[in-house]
Amino acid sequence: MLTTTGGIAVEGVRRSFGSVRAVTNISFEARPGTVTALVGPNGSGKTTLLLMLATLLAPDEGSIRINGHDPVVDPLAVRAIMGWMPDALGSWASLTVRTTLQLTARMYGRDVAQAAARADELIDLVELWELADRPTRVLSRGQKQKLSLARALVHDPSVLLLDEPASGLDPAARIELRILVRRLAAEGRTILVSSHVLAELDELADTAIYVERGASISAERVARATSSARPWRIRALEPTSIVPALIAAGIPADAIGADGSGILVSVDTEQRAAGLLGVLVSAGVEVTSFSPATGDLEHTFLDLQSRHDGRVDGSGR
Amino acid sequence: MSFFSGLKVIVGLELRQRVRGVAWYVLLGIFVLLVAIVTLLVGVVARSSYMGNSETGGWLYSLIIYFVLLLGTLIAPALSGNAVNGERDSGTLATMQVTLVSSAQIVLGKFVASWIATLAFLVASIPFLLISSAFGGLAPITVLLSVLALALELGVIAAIGVGLSAILARPLFSIVVSYLAVAALSLGTLIAFGLGGIAVQSEVRATTISPVYSSSDGSYNESNTFTCGSPTTSTYSTPRFDLFWPILSANPYVVLADITPGQFDSHGNPQDLFTAIGSGVRAAQITPDLSPDYDYCSENGYSMSKTSEEIYASTVPSWFVGLALHLLLAAGALTWGIARTKTPARKLASGSRVA
CATH class of the missing domain: 3.40.50.300 (P-loop containing nucleotide triphosphate hydrolases)
Incomplete structure (x- = not known):
């Protein structure tokens, strides 16, 4: 059939x-x-x-x-x-x-x-x-x-x-x-x-x-958007220990945010994310969760939107 | 999939939906009640001494048939006028269009289903038609032709309704336009005929010869002697309905009246409503005499007015013109409707949606 x-x-x-x-x-x-x-x-x-x-x-x-x-x-x-x-x-x-x-x-x-x-x-x-x-x-x-x-x-x-x-x-x-x-x-x-x-x-x-x-x-624009910086969400047993460790690791303070369930950090590649996780663990932060805050599609979608409209929350028109 | 198997599925779908709806049964119940009342009233009149022993079956029968036509034309647009665009509004038309049934099968299937639903009113009136036949004087040819013509006319209304529902985007609008089409045929033709006849008038120059009685004081005299006076002429205008009678042939009631052969009693009087209306309409064909001579002095001046039967015999039938026009309208509405339902669609009516 x-x-x-x-x-x-x-x-x-x-x-x-x-x-x-x-x-x-x-x-x-x-x-x-x-x-x-x-x-x-x-x-x-x-x-x-x-x-x-x-x-x-x-x-x-x-x-x-x-x-x-x-x-x-x-x-x-x-x-x-x-x-x-x-x-x-x-x-x-x-x-x-x-x-x-x-x-x-x-x-x-x-x-x-x-x-x-x-x-x-x-x-x-x-x-x-x-x-x-x-x-x-x-x-x-x-x-x-x-x-x-x-x-x-x-x-x-x-x-x-x-x-x-x-x-x-x-x-x-x-x-x-x-x-x-x-x-x-x-x-x-x-x-x-x-x-x-x-x-x-x-x-x-x-x-x-x-x-x-x-x-x-176009595929190129999608590829650019896919590889752009994206937020990662970090959770730890002691949430207050995360931010000092991040600053100590050389992350600028304006790249660090927070939402209801964890600390958000903007990281551009997966290699850097892996490196950052190693730094946090070795700094003694008891990390329970370390993952992209947005899905792949959502990330690309939002990035394409922001590049087009100059804003992140654009709804198309 | 053959054309008819696809058509059958759509007809089945339509009828299943209708049979599960309450509205149709309510209408059918009201209709039966109304026909029962009419039959009862006519039956009472027929039994009264006024009508004597004359055969009244033809009158009762033709009255019921007209009643079915009246209610049918009032109900059919409501049953068919939103067949296609209503389905588009509820988002189910597109789900049919993506299947292997064609737009012709969809539109024609809906037409057949609407027709069947309207014919149910004719079927529901069968008991009363049988009662009317018990009154006697009913010609089998009248029954055959009137039922056939009635079924066709109801089909025409259903076709116009379904066609308009496919042509126009909004269900309410297409139902209203269907009713306007019915009104144009049923009432519009009458109005156009009446107005046309009155608007175009001809001058009549009548010559009258009156008897002049010998008695100087003009009183009636036993000797009964008179001389013929000199002819006097008078002029007046008369409406020319004879120029506009073809308009009436487009009226469905006239089609029904005209298609059945005239039924007259021994005095040349109509024996059913079809014949009464038919001879009335046919009388409009006769061109008025624009220079009549009225000679009241001689015996032959008092011409007998013609009976209905004589009028009927001296004029031509027109039902095929009206019926052909109706069938053409129906076919046109359906063809246009099918074209508007074709997918993949290139143009969309403004305000309409695909799914």
């Missing part, structure tokens, strides 16, 4: 809505068997890009290939192999979870028996047993997310587009989602995930595409 070659290839895609330029220039590739994160602030064009990949919107310019098929020229070929989980939680309010999945399977050309069997499998997969025969309007936001994911998987697609899949999920469900998505990728599927929860994408994604104001950010 799954193809070994393919994945998503996007080249110079542009899309405007009237005078609003939603996507100006996005290029990237997503390979089979990997999870690719789509990272960017609100309004940066992530959802518009996913709608174009999902064969719902035609790009004004540029080319899209999904497993080699062009969604504009041959949308049916793309739809047959592509599963899309929208960010909007639309469901037929009066229909049950089971009926929703069965009807979706039928819309993919499965017969009644196949559709019924597939619906049962998916209810099992996303653990909606108790709610299987309840109308979808009683579902909570997180339960609707599960239904939406199940619906995207109905036809066993080899390419998965997940728009904010974790929003509304409780921590346990997030971990389950992560395990499921990793498993789906391990089966050879191409998975593209957009999310605002960057810490979560860190553990989920193999690679990331950063978009800003409708354009993908």
